[in-house]
Amino acid sequence: MSHHDFVDAESRNRLPTLFEVLSxxxxxxxxxxxxxxxxxxxxxxxxxxxxxxxxxxxxLLCRHYVRELRRSVLVATPDMERADSKRSSTMLDNLENLGDIPLTEAGPSRLRHGFQENEKDRDADQRLSAFLRSEGQTTSPSRQNSLGSSGESAHQISSYGDGRDTPDSRLNDSTSPGHTVARNDIRASAEKILYTYLLPGSEREIMLPETMVSTIINLVEDDGRDDPEVFDPAKDYVFQAMERDAFPGFLQAKALGNMVPLSIILRLAFALISFGGGFWGAFYVVLRNKPRNIRCWIILPFAVAAYFIISYQYKIDPVMAFLGYSEYTFMNWAPIREPYVRKLLNKRALVTALIAFITAAALSILFIFVPGTML
Structure with a gap:
């Protein structure tokens, strides 16, 4: 995360949007x-x-390719003019029209063409796809190899983004592909997406409208396109599906709670066991007419039971929330760094701790002061 984004997070007084999370x-x-x-x-x-x-x-790969191609053409312009002045002039004009391609996260097209990005970025994306379409039809072998070995780079791009990678490697914040980008890299990247997610029966096929999938397959395989606009409809569809079906649950789990489902279920089990022990002890001291100083021991099981049952009900561990930690996998806790989420969890932790205290106090007072009887 850049310094600018960190400042935005510090000043944001609301829950984030899905696009902010993905960006x-x-x-x-x-x-x-x-x-x-x-x-x-x-x-x-x-x-x-x-x-x-x-x-x-x-x-991002396409943007890197165009930036590197533009830089290499500008450097090599004198030699190219001597070899083929007309072709080099046309290429240079096309690259000059592209301007400076931004290396920022690409959001859904409905956001890129809306109010969330300025006109310059939208035009840059459109010019980028248009250039790649025209450039893909006229690319010569010499230019494909001018930016690096196509065989080596294709192997590198095919190894990148494998769905079996760990989250740490897949979610690297760097926008650099780590090597010089060749034209074949873009083609290999488009084919990898097609063969991994979209073709019927593929390894990790995702459910998309049949007409959308057929259109993308025709564009990539029949028309030979590999520009980013090919995948825009599918990307928008997936974004809307995640925004509708997954993201609300994610915010509820992470912004309103700090435990994973397995921990929540275990809290319920511990609460039931503690309640069982507490009620057994409470009825024992009442029916045996024990003095109040002995009855006070039932505070312990009722306090534990109330704490765990409230944690289960509200899906939050008040103590860990006060300490500033959230559970991302079972028994693995990470610091809460989003300021607004931390304030929100602290408020919820305070309320849940108060409810647990009132519950434990009510049960304890009931069985401590109720008149005893000897059976």
Missing amino acids: RRTLAPVDLFSFYIYMRDQQRSVDYLDFWLDVSQHM
């Missing part, structure tokens, strides 16, 4: 890493998120 503009526990873990472990639909990330990386 790495948020902090734990509502960051992209936490969302990836949630989609993998709880939503069981991480393939959709992987598809979105791979398409975003494809856009």
Whole structure:
């Protein structure tokens, strides 16, 4: 996360949007890493998120390629003019029209063409796709190899973004592909997305409208297109699906609570066991007419039971919330760094702790002061 994004997180007095999470503009526990873990472990639909990330990386790869091509053409212009002045002049004009391609996270096209990005960025994306379409039809072998070895770079791009990578490697904040980008890299990236997620029966096929999938297959395989606009409809569809079906649950789990489902179920089990022990002890001291100083011991099981049952009900551990920690996998806790989420969890922790205290106090007072009887 850049310094600018960190300042935005500090000043944001609301819950983040899905686009902010996917753009790495948020902090734990509502960051992209936490969302990836949630989609993998709880939503069981991480393939959709992987598809979105791979398409975003494809856009960044295209931007890197055009920037490097523009730089190399500008440097080599004198030699090219001597060899083929007309072709070099045309290429240079096309690259000059592209301007400076931004290396920022590419959001859904409905956001890129809306109010969330300025006109310059929208035009840059459109010019980028138009250039790649025209350049793909006229690319010569010499230019494909001018920016690096196509065989080596194709191997590198095929190894990148494998769905079986760990979240740490997939969610690297760097926008650099780590090597010089060749034209074949873009083609390999587009084919990898197609063969991994979209073709019927593919390894990690995601459910999309049949007409949308057929259109993308025709554009990539028949028309030979690999520009980012090919995947825009599918990317928008996946974004809307995650925004509708997964993201509300993610915010509820991470911004309003700080435990994973297994921990929540265990809290319920501990609460029931503690309640059983507490009620057994309470009835014992009442029916045996024990003095009040002995009856006070029932405060312990009732306090534990009330704490765990309230934690189960509200899906939050008040003590860990006060300490500033959130659970991202079972028994693995990470600091809460998003300021607004931390304030929100502290308020909820205070309320849940108060409810647990009142519950434990009410049960304890009832059995401590109720008149005893000897059976």
